[in-house]
Amino acid sequence: MSKELSYTIEEVSQLLKVSKLTIYDLIKKGELPVFRVGRQMRMDAKDLETYINQHKTIPSQVPVQRKESKDSHHLVISGQDMVLDILGKHIEKYSTYKTLRSYTGSLTSLISMYNGECDIVSVHMFDGDTGEYNLPYIKKILVGYPYILINLISRKAGLYVQQGNPLGITAWTDLQQEHLTIINREKGSGARILLDEQLRIHQLSSKNIKGYAHEETSHLSVASAVSTGLADVGVGIEKAAKIVGIDFVPLITERYDLVILKTPENEQTIRLVKEILSSSLFQSEITSIGDYDLSQTGTILYETF
Template identity: 30%
Template sequence: MSTSIRNQLGTIRRARGVSAVELARSAGVSRQTIHAIEAGSYTPNTEVTLKLARRLEVSVEELFSLAPDNPEAPAGVVSELLSAGPVAKGQAVRVCRVGDHLVSIPVQSVPYYLPEADGVISKLSRSPGRVELAVFAPEDTHHRKMTLAGCDPAIGLVAGIVEKVSGVELVSAAASSRLALTWLKEGKVHIAGSHLEDPATGEYNLPFLQREFPGTDLAVITFARWEEGFVTAQGNPLGIRSAGDLAGAAVRFVNREQGSGSRGLLDRLLAEAGVPARQVAGYDRVAFGHLAAAYAVLAGEADCCLATRSAAQTFGLDFVPLRSERYDFVMRRQTLEMPAVQSFLDVLQRAALRRKLETLAGYDTAQTGAVQA
């Protein structure tokens, strides 16, 4: 095979858990041919190449690509952007492929550490939701990854174990429950996390999915139950115990974005207490995610937010429990066939994960891994 062609067949095959014999049978060639292709000593014809890509559920470009003329220069690609908030040129992103969609997910820097990234945004597009990227290593950006959108603060615990046991990277896209499910409907993520409560029945997620995904065969698997409530500074100096305590200028609140389960819960609590949203100082101020909202309280930028116990526990803040909620993972039924997803579901059954969720996040894992639909 020409040295100008980069070959990722062996890497992707092993990441997918497909044997050389099985792949050879799918492509109509011998096992020796597969090994020769992977070694770079044989160039497959178009028909074999297409069969290989179809069996491994990747694009031809992910298997074979031309080396750039200048290997030191990042390669430019256009992708769909998965971001709940604004982005800027130069922002670091992870890059993944979900079906026919090439998606980029912004990663956030934290004090002292630069984030792991596949590239940076090089140009903002006039088309909403699309950006041009400078990608560091195009052949390494797509395979061995699966995407999960949602707001669960503990998903990093799952991601660490999944990568350790299977080599699959779980790339998380921060999103409200509704936005995560929208991206799932559009085919831009493999899995969406949701904790949307149906006010009429008190059931989580299933009524919403039945309305918004008619005729779609979905799998719904519980991650955990968590407590959601008010997060305040240590000692709860303002004595916040109920939604009624948020009225007036004395309490600076930071809200979650529209479409989040937390904002939906706040609106119901305010309605029950007879408090108009306009009387809550900071109702229109938004933090994207439980941890971001809790950090605003830690930093003294707000007195209170509505978030999970795990978010309060992470920053050593006080927590006033209000509701127990079920957080589910939602995916298309055919996604269950992906080896990466099977590895992900296997991790949900592991005692080591459950101990971490219970100890570090305060979650109830009695239903973890239970199939709801």
């Protein structure tokens, strides 16, 4: 029997950033399935991911015309990191806005912004030619749009490996080993871009990477696949490795930034986000989570005029 990842109730509450009482209530209502090991309730990782997917907000479900109504106060924030949930909470606390979350990848989200479907886009896209994050892509995609680029946090990115790193994986070039199986992220995600750029830089062909076509749609699901032995290695961020309980090989510090279009309708949004990111309350809350670098948080990295 293949190993299946499962979580305790406390771990689920930490993953979803809610109280254990909320989790117990969802279990009682039958929304979250559990099983028992002795006296302990546990939840299968696949069931948790199914629940999350069922409650996601997809950009196409949000009317593009919402900004034309003066009564509309919804902001769509794209990206998967839990820091964005905290940002959304602060936005709702200090304004009349209601935040909607779109859990799509960086490149996909940026294209959604170009099409008028996102208000705040989070990006972490590595450009192998310049060694820079985000701006090379933004300049090409948001052609003709005025925008501002603000740093949210920085974080370590690299490779998920099984506990003890039994295969001795330490570098991008190790991915070409014949006995090694990877698990990939979906097209349009920042992690997928990072992998593809590293393969290009190191002149490695994806055709020689076993498992390259096998995709998952979140850092947590990739880390879980490595944990359960479905793959030997995956690309992602440090936080997910610690949550799942596997080892992590840090290979790069990535900048995780926010993009907002500079329009008259967005003046209040930009001002609000800048104030929140610079506030000690927001920063202390992020610091308490751990594994994030806030040295540039709130810094305006680029702005069109």
